[in-house]
Amino acid sequence: MSDATPPEQKGTAPVREPIVGVIYNPRSHRNRGKDLDVASRPNVHVAQPQKHEDIAVALKDLAARKIDFLIINGGDGTVRDVLTCGQVVFGDSWPDLAVLPKGKTNALNVDLGAPAGWNLADAIDAYPTARRIKRRPVSISPADGEAEAIPGCGTSMLGFILGGGAFTLGVQAGQDAHKMGAFNSLAVGVTSAWGVLSGVLGRDDNPWRRGTVMQFLLGKDRTPLPHSGIGDPERRSVFLASTLERFPAGMKLFRTGDRGLKLMVLDRPRRRILSLMPVIMAGLVPQWVRRGGFHQVAADNFELTIEEEYILDGEAYPPGKYYITSGPELSFVVP
Numbered sequence: 248m249s250d251a252t253p254p255e256q257k258g259t260a261p262v263r264e265p266i267v268g269v270i271y272n273p274r275s276h277r278n279r280g281k282d283l284d285v286a287s288r289p290n291v292h293v294a295q296p297q298k299h300e301d302i303a304v305a306l307k308d309l310a311a312r313k314i315d316f317l318i319i320n321g322g323d324g325t326v327r328d329v330l331t332c333g334q335v336v337f338g339d340s341w342p343d344l345a346v347l348p349k350g351k352t353n354a355l356n357v358d359l360g361a362p363a364g365w366n367l368a369d370a371i372d373a374y375p376t377a378r379r380i381k382r383r384p385v386s387i388s389p390a391d392g393e394a395e396a397i398p399g400c401g402t403s404m405l406g407f408i409l410g411g412g413a414f415t416l417g418v419q420a421g422q423d424a425h426k427m428g429a430f431n432s433l434a435v436g437v438t439s440a441w442g443v444l445s446g447v448l449g450r451d452d453n454p455w456r457r458g459t460v461m462q463f464l465l466g467k468d469r470t471p472l473p474h475s476g477i478g479d480p481e482r483r484s485v486f487l488a489s490t491l492e493r494f495p496a497g498m499k500l501f502r503t504g505d506r507g508l509k510l511m512v513l514d515r516p517r518r519r520i521l522s523l524m525p526v527i528m529a530g531l532v533p534q535w536v537r538r539g540g541f542h543q544v545a546a547d548n549f550e551l552t553i554e555e556e557y558i559l560d561g562e563a564y565p566p567g568k569y570y571i572t573s574g575p576e577l578s579f580v581v582p
Contacts, residue, residue: 265316265374268309268342269293269367270302270329272321272349285367303332303399310336316580317342318370322350323407327560330384330405334575343379345370345580352561355407358382358491359581373582380581383490385409385508386574387559389567390550404559405574411557412459413485413516418558456516458482460554463512465546472549475540478515486512488549490573499530505545508573514540548572 271283273295286293292312294305306329309317319329326346333341347365348356359380362369388403410418460481463472474480487500488510494500501509513520520527520536527536532543549571556563 264290265371266312266314267291267316267318267371267374268306268312268314269318269320270305270325271295272325283367285371288371291371299328299332300399302328303336306333306336307399314342316345316371316374318345318347318367320347320349320367322348323352323354323560324562325350326355327404327406327562330574330577331403332400334403334405335399335401339575341575341577343374343578343580345374352495354491354495354560355382357495358407358493359579360493361581365582369582370580374580377580377582379578381576381578382407383507383573383576385488385490385559386572388570390570391568404564406560407491408487408489409557409559409571410485410487411461411551411553411555412483414487415459415556415558415563418561418563456484458484458515461486462552463510464550465510465544466548469550472510472512472542472544475514475538477517477540482514484513484516486510486551488546488571498528500528500543502543502545503530505543508546508548508571510542510544510546510549512542514542 267288267290269285269291271293283293285291292309292314294309296302296305317329317333319326346353346355346359346361347367347370348361348363356363359382384405384407386403386405387409458479461483462481463486464470465472474483488508489500490508492506500511517539520539520541523533523536527541532541537543550568551557551571552568554566556566557569558564
């Protein structure tokens with residue numbers, strides 16, 4: 248009698264189910280207790296942190312369970328908080344990630360192309376065969392090293408959309424848009440239109456027009472970003488930095504072909520430029536607009552000094568001097 252392994256068993260082994268960790272934000276706009284039936288699965292571990300400092304504790308517990316897959320169930324702010332605390336917990340050995348579009352804004356999901364209705368069960372079931380998309384978040388650290396750290400999370404933060412000047416005003420206006428029922432791309436469109444109108448029709452002392460004192464020093468040589476000389480050379484109207492490649496409402500904020508960390512700055516909100524914003528945001532930038540103080544550059548890193556609050560993924564942070572670079576390479580699961 249032969250002791251050979253039967254053909255149907257040769258080279259086969261049970262496929263281990265992935266160990267899945269879930270950070271579930273119960274306060275996110277589209278959560279409110281939905282999808283939690285997956286918590287009954289033996290390979291799924293769900294945490295619902297209530298405060299910033301609870302996120303670090305939850306992530307340490309999930310790391311101790313040696314998770315293969317971390318699902319962030321919340322909006323852009325939840326992603327920022329989880330990645331910020333996760334860099335201390337996971338270092339250079341992150342699990343695969345998925346982000347579910349459950350917040351008021353979900354810019355990362357727009358970039359990744361995940362379905363709007365994607366839920367926890369879908370993400371878990373898709374894990375074995377889904378695509379992996381690599382992204383590096385924006386990393387921002389205080390240049391003086393004196394910022395107050397979230398317990399267990401360090402002082403540097405990770406996110407995907409960093410901005411200041413009129414962008415800060417736009418986020419504040421976006422909160423009003425949310426109250427009126429506008430979310431995601433609709434909220435972006437509403438606040439963008441309001442900002443353009445305020446800039447075109449407002450006086451020079453209008454908050455949308457006066458700008459913010461800020462300075463950009465690019466690359467390891469700390470080369471100053473040129474100023475057009477139009478308006479106060481110490482002030483810029485707006486800046487945005489991101490590593491994303493696609494944006495809500497189809498906006499094209501950066502030069503076509505640039506990858507990684509990218510920077511967009513407008514020196515002075517000249518009415519002629521603002522009137523062309525729909526065209527500019529469609530990716531069609533005339534040369535005279537660039538000469539007039541509209542900058543789009545790719546930057547491996549830069550130093551930012553800003554005298555008013557800046558925004559990282561929807562939340563305001565204090566003025567100061569900061570070092571900005573790309574964070575760790577992360578692998579996002581997308582069906």
